[in-house]
Amino acid sequence: MGLFQKILVGVDGSAASLYAFRQILRFSHGEKISCIAASVVPLYEGDLRLFGVKKDIKAFLREPCEKALAVTSQEAEREGLSVHTVCMEGKPHEELVNCALENQCDLIVLGTRGESLEKYLLGSVTARVIGYSAVDVLVIPFGAAIGWQNILCPVDGSAASKNAAERAIHIAAAYRAALKILSATNMPVESYAYAPELMKTMVKQADVYVQEAKKLAAAQGVEAAVAVREGDAPEAILRIAREDKAELIIMGSHGRSGLKRLMMGSVTERVLGNAPCPVLVVKR
Numbered sequence: 001m002g003l004f005q006k007i008l009v010g011v012d013g014s015a016a017s018l019y020a021f022r023q024i025l026r027f028s029h030g031e032k033i034s035c036i037a038a039s040v041v042p043l044y045e046g047d048l049r050l051f052g053v054k055k056d057i058k059a060f061l062r063e064p065c066e067k068a069l070a071v072t073s074q075e076a077e078r079e080g081l082s083v084h085t086v087c088m089e090g091k092p093h094e095e096l097v098n099c100a101l102e103n104q105c106d107l108i109v110l111g112t113r114g115e116s117l118e119k120y121l122l123g124s125v126t127a128r129v130i131g132y133s134a135v136d137v138l139v140i141p142f143g144a145a146i147g148w149q150n151i152l153c154p155v156d157g158s159a160a161s162k163n164a165a166e167r168a169i170h171i172a173a174a175y176r177a178a179l180k181i182l183s184a185t186n187m188p189v190e191s192y193a194y195a196p197e198l199m200k201t202m203v204k205q206a207d208v209y210v211q212e213a214k215k216l217a218a219a220q221g222v223e224a225a226v227a228v229r230e231g232d233a234p235e236a237i238l239r240i241a242r243e244d245k246a247e248l249i250i251m252g253s254h255g256r257s258g259l260k261r262l263m264m265g266s267v268t269e270r271v272l273g274n275a276p277c278p279v280l281v282v283k284r
Contacts, residue, residue, distance in 0.1 A: 003174055006034040008105040010096050010125070013039075013068035020111030020140040021072050023278075025079050027146050035083045037072040038099050039065040040092040062087065093128035100135055109138045112272075126272070130253060130281050136167070140278045147247030147277070148175040154182045154237050154267070155209045160252030164282040165213040168250040172222045179224040181213040182240055186233035186267065203228060234270035242276050249279045 009024050011017040021037060028035060041061045069085040076083040088095040100108050110126050130137050140146060153168035155161040165181065172179040183206035185199065210226040217224040229236035241249055251268055272279050 003171060004031075004033055004107045006036070006103060006105045007107045007109060008036045008038055008096065008100045008103065009072075009109040010092070010111075010129070011037050011039050011068045011072055012092075013064045013071070014111070014113075016111035016113050016142045017068070018071060018075070018111070019142050020109055022075060023140055023146040024109055025076060025081055028079075028081055035076070035081070036086060036099070036103060036105065037069055037076075037083050038086045038088065038096060039068045040095045041065045041087065041089040042092065043090060092125045093132060096125075096129055097132050097134075100133065105135060107136050107138055108133055109140065112139055112141050127269070130268075130272075130283075133283055136283050137281045138278055139272055139275075139281065141275060144275075144277050145247070149177045150245060150247045151177050151179045151250060152182060152237070152241050152244065152246040152248070153179065153213070153250045154184070154233065154271075155213050156183060156186075156233075156267075157205070157209045158252065160282070161209075162213075162252070163284065164250050164252035165216060167280070167282045169213075169217045169220050169222050169224070171248075171250070172217070172224070173220050179217060179222055180227060180240070180244060180246075181210045181217070181224050182227045182229065182237060183207070183209040184229040184233040184236040185231065188231060199230065203230060233267045234274075237267070237271050238274055238276070246277050248277060249275055251279060251281055253281050253283055 007024060009021050011021055024035060044057050044061055065087045069087060072083060073085055086099060088099060096108060108129060110129060112126065126139060148171060151168055151172055153165055155165050168179060171177065185202040185206055187199065187202060206228045210228060214224050214226050227240060237249065249271060251271060253268060268281065
């Protein structure tokens with residue numbers, strides 16, 4: 001479909017990262033996509049004397065990286081596909097982002113454990129890659145199949161969410177997928193008791209956001225369903241994703257400032273931490 005030309009998949013030997021890699025291999029069938037499997041050896045900042053010789057600790061640290069890449073090569077060969085493997089040394093998020101930039105990748109793929117990440121996401125590789133990447137990041141929960149036929153796209157009127165809506169429409173058009181545009185007030189429903197007029201205003205504004213996205217979709221020949229929900233935005237997004245059996249959630253981010261937002265309990269963080277399906281975070 002030409003949506004992505006070159007994909008970088010971060011692998012670390014974990015079941016989650018290998019599962020994400022297998023999902024990308026499945027997606028690659030029938031698509032002309034170049035794939036890079038990248039693993040990062042962390043810097044050792046301890047006492048090298050504990051290992052006797054410096055090269056021994058380097059070999060020790062590289063072993064999991066090399067094993068992970070060997071497995072990815074075997075998996076790709078089994079599927080009749082080729083993959084370029086890269087083993088780097090440094091801070092994982094910096095090396096993955098730089099590798100994607102240097103190789104002109106248009107998507108970074110990361111796997112997650114498939115359990116709630118909220119207590120793990122703070123400072124994690126996933127959060128930092130999303131915060132610093134200049135290209136889109138696809139996060140695949142363990143056990144969730146990658147799919148493009150049923151898409152959910154939350155919008156909030158920001159430039160980032162408009163970029164996400166444009167990407168969602170483009171993907172929906174390419175795959176003739178069902179697309180739902182959602183906006184939520186992101187305020188407790190209890191707020192009606194002391195600020196009913198404010199809540200009504202927010203609901204109206206949310207409706208404006210989804211109608212704007214719907215018009216944009218119609219202009220591209222995509223018929224989008226819309227929904228407006230009151231209350232907590234992450235809960236609304238996750239509830240609809242489960243009810244509609246969404247195959248993909250497409251959300252926006254805010255460049256480097258996105259890292260700070262992710263670390264402060266943002267909507268994106270909570271959705272990423274609990275999503276029942278892959279989440280595509282649009283960065284441009």
